Amino acid sequence: xxxxxxxxxxxxxxxxxxxxxxxxxxxxxxxxxxxxxxxxxxxxxxxxxxxxxxxxxxxxxxxxxxxxxxxxxxxxxxxxxxxxxxxxxxxxxxxxxxxxxxxxxxxxxxxxxxxxxxxxxxxxxxxxxxxxxxxxxxxxxxxxxxxxxxxxxxxxxxxxxxxxxxxxxxxxxxxxxxxxxxxxxxxxxxxxxxxxxxxxxxxxxxxxxxxxxxxxxxxxxxxxxxxxxxxxxxxxxxxxxxxxxxxxxxxxxxxxxxxxxxxxxxxxxxxxxxxxxxxxxxxxxxxxxxxxxxxxxxxxxxxxxxxxxxxxxxxxxxxxxxxxxxxxxxxxxxxxxxxxxxxxxxxxxxxxxxxxxxxxxxxxxxxxxxxxxxxxxxxxxxxx
Numbered sequence: 001x002x003x004x005x006x007x008x009x010x011x012x013x014x015x016x017x018x019x020x021x022x023x024x025x026x027x028x029x030x031x032x033x034x035x036x037x038x039x040x041x042x043x044x045x046x047x048x049x050x051x052x053x054x055x056x057x058x059x060x061x062x063x064x065x066x067x068x069x070x071x072x073x074x075x076x077x078x079x080x081x082x083x084x085x086x087x088x089x090x091x092x093x094x095x096x097x098x099x100x101x102x103x104x105x106x107x108x109x110x111x112x113x114x115x116x117x118x119x120x121x122x123x124x125x126x127x128x129x130x131x132x133x134x135x136x137x138x139x140x141x142x143x144x145x146x147x148x149x150x151x152x153x154x155x156x157x158x159x160x161x162x163x164x165x166x167x168x169x170x171x172x173x174x175x176x177x178x179x180x181x182x183x184x185x186x187x188x189x190x191x192x193x194x195x196x197x198x199x200x201x202x203x204x205x206x207x208x209x210x211x212x213x214x215x216x217x218x219x220x221x222x223x224x225x226x227x228x229x230x231x232x233x234x235x236x237x238x239x240x241x242x243x244x245x246x247x248x249x250x251x252x253x254x255x256x257x258x259x260x261x262x263x264x265x266x267x268x269x270x271x272x273x274x275x276x277x278x279x280x281x282x283x284x285x286x287x288x289x290x291x292x293x294x295x296x297x298x299x300x301x302x303x304x305x306x307x308x309x310x311x312x313x314x315x316x317x318x319x320x321x322x323x324x325x326x327x328x329x330x331x332x333x334x335x336x337x338x339x340x341x342x343x344x345x346x347x348x349x350x351x352x353x354x355x356x357x358x359x360x361x362x363x364x365x366x367x368x369x370x371x372x373x374x375x376x377x378x379x380x381x382x383x384x
Contacts, residue, residue, distance in 0.1 A: 028114035028139075032300050039069045039301040042085050042094040044288070045242070046262065046322050047145070048073045056337060057321045059314040067308070069301035078190060078240055086110070092296040093305060095145050097286045098133035098357035099192040103370075105134075105141050110291040112139040117303050120310035123328040127351055133358045134289040142291035143306045144327035146318060149285040149347045149354050150188070150196065151276035153259035153267075155249065162277045166200045168256045170231050175255065182234050186245065186257035189238035191370070191377040192357055196258060196284050197231070198224045199355055203281035213284065214360045221368040228380050238381050242266075249274065261323030261346050278350050285347075285354035319346060 041048055048071065051058030060071050074091065076082045079100035086094050086109045096104060104110045115121045121143065128144040135141070154163055158177045167173065169185040187193060198213035201224060208220050216224060236254050239245040242263050248254040249263075250272060259276065267274040290309055292302050308314065315326035316335030325346045326332060332343035347354075362369035 026108075026111045026294065028112045029117060029299055029303065030114065032117055032303055035068050035300045035304060036298040037068055037070060037301070038072070039093070039298050039305055040072045040074070040091045041305070042074050042076050042082055042091050044095055044097075045075045045077070047095050047288075047318070049318075049321060054321075057317055059308075059317055063305065063308045067301060067304045069298070069304060071305075079192070080190070083107075083109075086293060089293070089295060091293055092298045092302040093293065094291050095288050096142070096291050097288050098131075099190070099286075099359055101133045101141070101289050101291060102136070102359040102361075104291060105136050109294055110141050111294045111296070112141055113143065113292055113303075113306070115140055118143060118307045118310070120307050120328075123310050123312065123330060125327055125329050128287060128327055131287055131289075131356070133287060133356060134291070142289040143310060145288045145290045145309060146315075146322060146324035146327060147285065147287040147351075147356075148261055148324045149278050149283040149350050150258050151261060151264065151283065151347070152279050153249070153257055153264050153274060153276045155255040156273040156275050158255045162275065163256065163279065164277075165279050166196070166281055167204075169234070169258065170197065170200055170227055172230075172234055181256065183236050184253055184255045185234055186237050186239045186248065186254055187228075187231055187235045188258050189240040189381065191373040192284075193258070194221075194224055194228065194373050194377060195355065195357070195360075197227045199284060200281050201227060213355050214358050215363070215367045216360070217367060221372075225376055225380065228377075232380055232383055263323075265323040265346075278347070278353055282353045282355060283350070285350075285356050287356050316342075319343070 048060060049057045050060035064071060076085060079097050082094050082096055082100050083103050086104055124144055152163060152166060158175055160176060168181060173181055175181050195213040198210055198216055201208055202210040202213060208223055210220050237248060246263050246267055249267060264274055264276040290306050296302050310328055312328050312330040315328040316331035316338040319326045320337035320342055323346055325343060325348050333340050360370045360373055
């Protein structure tokens with residue numbers, strides 16, 4: 001788990017970036033030149049595969065041959081780590097989730113892109129093209145990559161019927177096997193998880209008047225933190241490493257948690273008693289955007305990759321590997337790895353049930369800013 005000191009420093013950095021004020025967009029690239037021969041990408045684990053783990057999953061080798069751009073990948077485990085790396089510089093692209101993308105835009109760490117230079121933009125799902133997490137003041141700051149819901153993953157030996165509510169991870173209760181959920185559930189290790197609790201309260205405590213789980217008044221925020229403090233006593237771990245979470249479900253008696261389809265699919269592939277559901281309250285989710293660094297040293301290779309990344313074959317292969325939903329609907333049919341059921345399995349039809357991650361904005365003091373989310377969640381994870 002990331003140290004409290006490091007997380008606090010990243011939180012302060014995030015606050016500074018958000019305080020940068022109104023975005024003065026740089027001019028997007030007008031025309032493409034010769035590819036520079038190299039491309040440096042910050043990505044979530046499993047997002048940029050060259051067949052090293054499984055030869056069937058390789059969308060880098062073909063790109064390198066076609067473009068002449070050697071791809072170097074730096075994996076990042078959290079959105080805060082991505083923001084930190086992009087702030088230090090030395091990278092061309094980042095596959096940023098919505099809880100990082102607005103910070104990068106307002107912090108002027110990324111530049112707007114010229115969609116006319118990305119022919120495969122036409123392939124993008126219409127539901128994603130103008131997402132609030134990558135479009136600001138009419139400017140596009142990247143190309144959609146993949147998306148998905150934060151599902152409720154559960155042990156089917158404990159839950160013979162799928163749980164219908166996030167209550168099983170937020171409130172102490174007796175589970176269907178007659179045992180308490182205390183010490184058997186997990187919560188996400190990141191301030192954006194506050195929105196998960198707010199989404200639950202939106203449905204279960206309507207008197208709070210929560211409309212948007214990322215825009216919370218002081219009273220709404222206080223109620224949400226109270227719920228999360230109670231949850232602390234129940235939590236086995238605050239997870240951010242997918243591999244560790246899978247191990248916890250197999251070996252540590254964890255039976256329910258927010259998760260990604262990546263873990264669900266991987267555990268099912270190991271014949272583990274695992275399934276997932278989007279509960280009645282809905283779910284938060286992530287829509288990841290490939291964003292171009294403001295000072296990218298290899299912009300031509302970066303544009304070549306952004307275009308390549310929207311090829312249906314790549315999108316389908318990646319969705320099969322990661323357990324995500326393609327940003328390109330054409331990827332949902334005719335892909336042997338994903339299969340024609342893969343998009344449905346990974347949540348394609350749940351789009352309208354998802355409150356997609358976005359960095360909370362204060363909006364003139366009306367709502368609690370992300371800097372507070374960061375500080376308070378560190379305290380909650382520490383039992384305070």
